[in-house]
Amino acid sequence: MKDVSVGICGLGTVGGGTFNVLGRNASIIAGRAGCRIRVGRVASRTPRSDMDLGAIPFTTDVFDVVNDPDIDIVVELVGGEGVAKDLVMAAIAQGKHVVTANKALIAVHGNEIFAAAAAKGVMVAFEAGVAGGIPVIKAIREGMAANRIDWMAGIINGTGNYILTEMRAGREFAEVLREAQALGYAEADPTFDVEGIDAAHKLTILASTGFGVPLKFEQAYTEGISAITPFDIAHAEQLGYRIKHLGVARRREDGIELRVHPTLVPQSHLIAQVDGVLNAVLVDGDAVGQTMYYGPGAGAEATASAVIADIVDVARSVVSGSGQTVPFLGFVDSALEDLPVLSMDDVQSAYYLRIQAFDRPGVLAKVASILSEHGINIESIMQKESELTDGRIPVIILTHTVQERQMNCAIDDLEALTDIDGRVVRIRAENFQ
Template sequence: MIRIGICGLGTVGGGTFNLLKKNYNEIFRRIGSQFIIEQIGTRSDNPICNLTGIKVTRNIFEVVRNPNVDVVVELIGGCNIARKLVLEAINNKKHVVTANKAMIAIHGKEIFCAAKKRGVMVAFEAAVAGGIPIIKCIREGLCANRIYSIAGIINGTVNYILTNMKKGISCENILNQAKLLGYAEEDPTLDLEGTDTAHKLTILAAIAYGIPLHFEKIYIEGIGCINLTDVKKADKLGYNIKHLGLSKRKKTGIELRVHPVLLPKNRLLSNVHGVTNAIEINGDAVGSTLFYGIGAGSEPTASAIISDLLDVSRNKLTEHINRTPYLAFSTMATVSILPIDQVITDYYLRFMLISFNMIGHVVNIFYKLGIRIKHLLLKKQESSFVIILLTYSTKEANMNLAIGKLESTNVILGHITRVRVENV
């Protein structure tokens, strides 16, 4: 018998509670042992949950101190209180299941070390991509592979916005619609600025490459620079704009970056729309694989949480605690994380040119830095010109020099919008 304590009964907590009840027989057949919800800690009851016969407390710390609880399911969100709660649960020799990507990305090392010392498990499948079992896929299904790259649409809110901008709707209007539909938080800053995606990429990269959690070293850029002109021009050039978490294994180190990209329309990842998530992983044995599904929401995330509960239960019942290291490698590799200025990629640039006669000056700046231009589009707008450039591959450091030179002259108005292009 496995006795569960649930901390947090919001959207995900309520979904987990109800899914455990609804599919109890199916879950029992898979594990061969009973799940008992021993106690729930929540600030307020969830009207979709029938809590009759369940011990409920308003103090979540009572759950981790309850001697009858075997596994604590942390679903309160945030970092500080959640970290304190999880560490106390571990100290009390309780296994932990969590959906908290920020806590794992930032405090994972401390939490995993504490869990190892106390001989308990910390499972976090639900921290990335909701119902897509991506962590288990990398850690177990692809464990024979040397992973070369990860490219993920792992924030449904941002993907919903970029998808609908193709319809000619402004980002602001789409965001308001997304809030009404429950696709966006009231404060969507973490989504729009790319921080949420960076938390998830931190976890995926650690499991894929066997490196420490390096959230502080990820290059992060949101979608604030993208407007309807960019979406329209990208479409004409044969691309869709997507916001990706990207990681690539190079000879000199590993790239970890989050930013908008132009993706060719023939790429599977380019055709993932709405709130859906997708992660493309390239391994030396399997080649390119794509994992696609619902990346958030009550029941999809609950599905991942319960799969972790089954894993914990199997280990507990067979006394094989920690059969798989938390980040899937027994030792962490000492690999450099490459700075963004070392990245090599194609580029899309948009800026305002004061005069048609200045095109030659612009082209000359790129030529002197060895940056070749693939496409150049020009459109008159009032007394100036909108210029769109698509370049061949160059190092980010070179592009920084070119943009710096252009923005320091009097031939353009305002700043240059830059979007990286991922052709392969």
């Protein structure tokens, strides 16, 4: 049985997990890969005293791994876009295959990286960058190869999902965020997680894989969860919905929707039941219908599972000499290459609206009139006298589906009313049909 040599760059959570699982399950992995996968060199900014590397060479310079002539596959687990990009491009330039868990790197620089890899005839694999241990990229790229994929939607950031789950008990966002940081679910600077940037990285990769279009992260719409309140969560529940922070990609004739935002999901839908730090991705194919992929979206060995699955794929190619057998993003559809990412003005959705109204006669009539003038139909409305505070009462409205451009105009008119106090809170709703 042949050996394939792997160089691991980064011994953090995922790097350590990858090293440990490669060692623990070496015989199983070899049986599935058809070759022995050997760790030939490890690089990390600092050594880990809790890990026994044995005789494996260790270095603090990741480029030592790239420059080692015995390394066949460079595994990039350092994170970020600076050194990581330089490392990956250097590996490709030397004709080495690359496996990465770096969603930001692929989402932002993937088009350049894949072009360089194609020119050198090497593979770049990135399964672990999208949903941790969930093999959704392989499912879309290979298992759903016969399907036209029309839309995808997912909980693809565990931190945000944990916060919204805990807020269902009436807890405030700031309190739960501090707890998530203490538990290690959120970074000291949680912006990427709670403002949707991390999810947008992953959604960009999913959309390109599913639709066959170039990566377009800079055009993705992102909206975070920091403005969501326990009040909104409780009232959404009363209306039969649960609030989830979703990434949604939808292919239309005139363009692609690429958006991350808080979303009302019917409580009866499977994705509404996904709680805590878990991830789930819905994919709609014209042949198979809706499928859902569920599991841990982060964690040392969960993510290592996806990293090693990519290593196995690449190792098979190395041993067989077959080269890149599956296009990097599943396929490229030249007819869709110039399909634009649509403005949010062109997106259609139902809406949850929370309006803080003064308790005066005729206010509801004025609100309903404005919505009607903009072609917006009301599905349900909720107003409780028990919630009257300081002469103000919240009015909760659920609308039928309407174009966002219409809703924006209606909200401008509502906020201009002297009977309305402050901003109108708006949360989009999806029924996944």
